[in-house]
Amino acid sequence: MQKITPIDIQHKSFKKALQGYDRTEVDQFLDEIIETLEDDAQHIAALGAEVADLKDRISHFKAMEESLQNTLVLAQRTADEVKAAAHKEADLIKEQARISAEREIATFTDSAAEARREHQRAIESAEKAKSELRSLLMTHLALLEKTVPHAVNGAPQTHAEAGETAAASISETAEAARITVY
Secondary structure, eight states, rough: OOOHHHHHHTTTOOOOOOTTTHHHHHHHHHHHEEEEHHHHHHHHHHHHHHHHHHHHHHHHHHHHHHHHHHHHHHHHHHHHHHHHHHHHHHHHHHHHHHHHHHHHHHHHHHHHHHHHHHHHHHHHHHHHHHHHHHHHHHHHHHHHOOOHHHHHHTTTTHHHHHHHHHHHHHHHHHHHHHHHHH
16 A cells, blocks of 8 residues: 555545535645645654654764773773782882892891901900910919029018019019900
8 A cells, every 4th residue: 555645635636526525625624634744744754853863862872882881991901900010019119128138137147247256256366365374474483483582682582572573573464464455
């Protein structure tokens, strides 16, 4: 079945019959139908234009949505990369701090070992000085035991006086040795 357009109605002609309808009424009714159909056609055309506009807007919003989704994905990816970079940097800083701490510990350990060695050398030096002093004192003592008392200022010295003189000499030597060691 074919659709009737307003132009079809306008050009439609009817046969004349003896007892037919009033021609002016039919023409007037046909004019009303044509006007209604034209209004409906205009309304349909307007609705078609609106549908086309809405379709354009929907496609624009879909493109915006896709763009936003891509932006969100990119932002998430960037955030993940920044986060990973921050973790790597933190790990690097921790590693550098660990290496620096190990170096400082090694330096302190070396310093402590050197101090212990220095202390040991000082102890050994003191022991050596004591030993030398002991040897010196033993030598003086041996000399004292062999020495005969001499006269001081023309007066003969007793063994006791000679011992006191030797003891004073040894005491001075010991004091000098103590000052040298400490």
